[in-house]
Amino acid sequence: MTTVTDTPLVVVDDLSVRFPTGTGDGVVRAVSGLSFTLAPGGALAVVGESGSGKSTAAYALLGLHRGTGAEVTGTVRVAGQDVQAADDTALRKLRGGVAAMVFQDPLSSLDPYQAIGDQIAEVHRLHHPGAGRRASRARAVEVLDRVGIPDAARRARSRPHEFSGGMRQRALIAMALACEPRLLVADEPTTALDVTVQAQILGLLRELREETGMGLILVTHDLGVAASSVDELLVMKDGRAVEHGPAREILARPREDYTRELLAAVPRVNVRRETVSTPTDDDSVLLEATGLRREFGRGKKTVTAVDDVSLTIRAGETVGIVGESGSGKTTLGRMLVRLLEPTGGELRYEGRDIGGLKDRELRSFRSELQMVFQDPVSSLNPRRSVGESIADPLRAAGRLDDAAIVARVRELLERVGLDPDAYHRYPHEFSGGQRQRVGIARALAPEPKLIVCDEPVSALDVTTQAQVVRLLGELQRELGLAVVFIAHDLAVVRQVSDRLVVMRGGRIVEEGPADTVYERPRHAYTQGLLAAVPRLEPAEATA
Known part of the structure; x- marks a missing residue:
């Protein structure tokens, strides 16, 4: 039987x-x-x-x-x-x-106005009609504690925006577990x-x-x-x-x-980059940050996102920046291209202090410092064709007529591996990887010397990810670009970086040639990051 x-x-x-x-x-x-x-x-x-x-x-x-x-x-x-x-x-x-499901984006699955514990208790009552409110709330606290939410009884009263990304994902798992x-x-x-x-x-x-x-x-x-x-x-x-x-x-x-x-x-964290492009000429310094600081909020609610960071970027090199969420890496990247004004410290571009420059004074530098964002959907206007979005910085510069701008955009589309005839198509007509290529094309339009890429491949599958990383490498070698590559995926960062910067709590805790940091990390935090990377090799993976 x-x-x-x-x-x-x-x-x-x-x-x-x-x-x-x-x-x-x-x-x-x-x-x-x-x-x-x-x-x-x-x-x-x-x-x-x-x-x-x-x-x-x-x-x-x-x-x-x-x-x-x-x-x-x-x-x-x-x-x-x-x-x-x-x-x-x-x-x-x-x-x-x-059967229960845990979705990729917890923010879209959780009610932003309702306490986490109440949402879990509601699911429990739905499947256990005889359970009272007190029993369902107790079950909510129990499962939140089980998934590792500290001080679960108190945090059960928190709303989703008060949780970090990892805690929100744990809360979704707790909700799924509520009914066993x-x-x-x-x-x-x-x-x-x-x-x-x-x-x-x-x-x-x-x-x-x-x-x-x-x-x-x-x-x-x-x-x-x-x-x-x-x-x-x-x-x-x-x-x-x-x-x-x-x-x-x-x-x-x-x-x-x-x-x-x-x-x-699939990028391997234990495999060295094939080609290294780090300049050795000390005179090739392109961008230099000294004691950079950025605060948000006022008074007792002030939060220091970047604290006393000094960093040098040379022409033609790739600097990888890694660290956990909240480490300050994105804030630093935005300051480097002056999308954020530093609260303190100096930022020098080709020897000139640009840290305190206002928008009008920054215009002459805007074309040379560009950024590629994590989510190309949010950075592209859905009501405008991708060609027009790429053309924006060219029109702002005012150096080319309309015919020359269209020709330049078509050339850029082709350069990043897209059909030049895609000029008149809209963002929703492209895949995620294609939209990221559009974002790269727009960053390249004004012929920059430095591009900061903030999590440019985190939402892409491995083959598309590899294509975008390969494209960035080709562009860097052909155009002599300096690249700052910000990501939480340490394996991807190793494949592109000449130097590595490790951030924690707004500060740099380790910096050096990428292979040296990966193979002989000095700081315990860096060692912990590397130990947490999933291993693809069957002998190292623990199923």
């Missing part, structure tokens, strides 16, 4: 999901013929590039496509429940009570987190699996995260499964070319 433990927790058989395009009878097939099972207590990572269908497949496990106009066929069973055949009442019981689900589906739960917080979240998921016996389906584009977190890998491309099996076997001996390409694109 079959025991309960022999019965799969999840059965997906020939799942297909299609979305209407909105034009005639056209449809987009996001998932095609997908099949897999998950045993109770098992852990499966679904990996692939953006657009591979991995999140679409995950949403089908909880019936989240219902009411969206999507056409879902095939069989999906979770804990014996046919998700497709379930009525709305049964589906509500399934969600949260049997048998399955947790986590969709890119660590993408926006720095390496130490990411390691904490992954460690928490492992502990919860061991303690509760729940199953885990982890959706991620980060193969390093998958390697250290799951027993099985399911690799998807264009809506289909291309490889499925034990994680260690696939990582060590991938059968399919696509899987090998994904693995080859």
Whole structure:
């Protein structure tokens, strides 16, 4: 006789999901013929590039496509429940009570006006109608404490904006745990987190699996995260499964070319940069910061984001800046290109003090100091074509006529690997990687000498990430650019950096040639950051 433990927790058989395009009878097939099972207590990572269908497949496990106009066929069973055949009442019981989901962006999943504890208690009462308010609040505090929120009883009264990014993600996991689900589906739960917080979240998921016996389906584009977190890998491309099996076997001996390409694109923290471009001429100093400081707020509420930072950037080199969220690296980057005015200290560009210059005085320097932002969507006007956005700094300079500006923009689009005819297309018509290329093209338009890149690849899958990093390297070598590369992914930073700066609490705690810092870190904080990086190699990953 079959025991309960022999019965799969999840059965997906020939799942297909299609979305209407909105034009005639056209449809987009996001998932095609997908099949897999998950045993109770098992852990499966679904990996692939953006657009591979991995999140679409995950949403089908909880019936989240219902009411969206999507056409879902095939069989999906979770804990014996046919998700497709379930009525709305049964589906509500399934969600949260049997299977729970943790989304990538906790801010979009949490009510900004309601205390975290109240939101968790509300979920608990929904699935336990007999539970009183006091019991549900106690359960909220219990699960917040379980996921590592310090002083859980007090912090349960906090609102989402009072939590850090890592704490908000923990709160979402606590909400998912409130009803003791048998399955947790986590969709890119660590993408926006720095390496130490990411390691904490992954460690928490492992502990919860061991303690509760729940199953885990982890959706991620980060193969390093998958390697250290799951027993099985399911690799998807264009809506289909291309490889499925034990994680260690696939990582060590991938059968399919696509899987090998994904693995080859993953940056390794223990691999040196292929080409180093650090200048040795002391006269090539381009930008110099001395005792730089930046405060926010007033009086007792003053927060010092950057405190007494001194840094030299030479022409043609890449300086990587790493550190946890709140370390001050983004604030420093914005001051370097004078998007923020320093509160104190000196900032000298080609020997001239620009730290205290006002907007009118800064105009002559604006073209030479540019920034590429983390989120190209928020930095591009959705109502204007990408060509016009790239043209803005050229028009502001006033040196070219309209025909020359259009020609220059088309040249830039082609230079960053886009079709010059994309001039008249809008941001929403591009993928994430393409939008980042547009952001790079706009930064290049005024022919700068220094570009500060703030988390330029953090939201991209590994192959797109590798393409953007390769593009930046090519541009730097061809144009002689100095680049400041700010990121929380230490493996990516090593692939691009000549020198490394490590920040903590607004200060620089370690600085030196990148290979030296990576291979012989002196500061305990740097050592901790490097130890927290997920390892892709099967022998080093702990599933």
